[in-house]
Amino acid sequence: MVELCSFLQEIVEQLTQVEGLCQELRRCVMRDVSTVQQALSSPCLLFETPELTIDVSLQGREHFVHPSTVFKELYPASMNDIRMWNIREMRICIEWGKTFDAYQRLSHFDQFALVRNFAFAFNLLNRVFYSPDHGPDKIVFQNGAFIMRQPQQQVNFCLTIFVQLSGCRPIYTRQMDEIMLPFRRLQLSVSEFATFKAALFFNPDALDLSNQAKPDVYEERNKYLSALFTCITNKLGMAAGVQKYGSLLMMTASIQVIFDFEF
Structure with a gap:
């Protein structure tokens, strides 16, 4: 039992390290690729x-050609x-997926199925988890x-700005209410977030995933779910951790x- 807990903790630590690398990569210039397969x-x-x-x-605010990845000031997207x-x-999702040994053992067809x-x-999970807390509406x-x-018409900016905003789309309201705010209420740590993502990524029910790959993907999901459970309960205790x-x-x-709403 002790060896299992130690193994699961090592998994969480590795995922946390990779999560830090993803944060660094978000700020960097990445080599161009022409296709997902490349x-x-x-x-x-x-x-x-x-x-x-x-x-x-x-x-700065005039980001009409190629926005920077570096924070300078708050401005309407x-x-x-x-x-x-x-x-x-x-792109980061693809690079992140490559860090999993089980993913690398899959065929390119199955790798593409999981990424797609x-x-x-x-994208959604990272967007809301890493959003600095400027209140529940942003x-x-x-x-x-x-x-x-x-809604857009309530935002007091010149026409050339507000016609490009997407704040009125219902999808963003749902992202705030159903993902961002619950994450904040749960006070999710980076380690918990990274492990949660790994468990979701290895989805044996992913569309177009081959029958041959499903058992291995299912096993990986269970491994990361166990690691997530151990990570949370070790920190909070069994009762609060289970909740x-x-x-x-x-x-x-x-x-x-x-x-499903988006697609």
């Missing part, structure tokens, strides 16, 4: 972050900001771009509903 087959960028340069190409972060998170199934959730990206809950663990797992339904 990204899947290239060496993992996460382990090259010390050699990558910080993306400071453009800063344009579609360029949202598009840039969506693309960046998709999880990429939106990966999602803030790493570079200071923010999305408001309120937090259960609350977190119940959020998977909301994540799936938001995914």
Whole structure:
């Protein structure tokens, strides 16, 4: 039992380290790839972050060509900001997936199936978890771009700005209410968040995942669920830990509903 707990704790520690590398990679200039398959087959960028340069190409509020990844000030997000972060998170999801040995053992077909199934959730989860807390009605990206809950016509900016905002879309309200605020109430740690994501990523029911891969993916999911349970209960004790663990797992339904709403 002690050996099992130690093994699961090592898993959590490794996931936490990788999560830190993902945070670093979000700020960096990444080599261009033309296809998802090219990204899947290239060496993992996460382990090259010390050699990558910080993306400071453009800063300030006039982010209409290529927004910076570096925070300078809070400003209303344009579609360029949202598009840039969506693309960046998709790439980071691929690089993150490569850090799992079980993922690397899968065929490229099955690797693509898992990434395609999880990429939106990966983007959504990171967006709300890492959003600095500026109240319950605002999602803030790493570079200071923010999305408001309120409708566009209530935001007092010039027309050239507000026609590009996405704050009025119901999908963002759901992200705030059903993911961001529950995360904050649960006081989710980085380690818990990283392990939760790993458990969601290895989805044996992912669309187009081969029957041959399903047992291995199922086993990986159980491993990360066990690691998550151990991580939480070791910190909070069994009673409070079970409650937090259960609350977190119940959020998977909301994540799936938001995914279905978007697509």
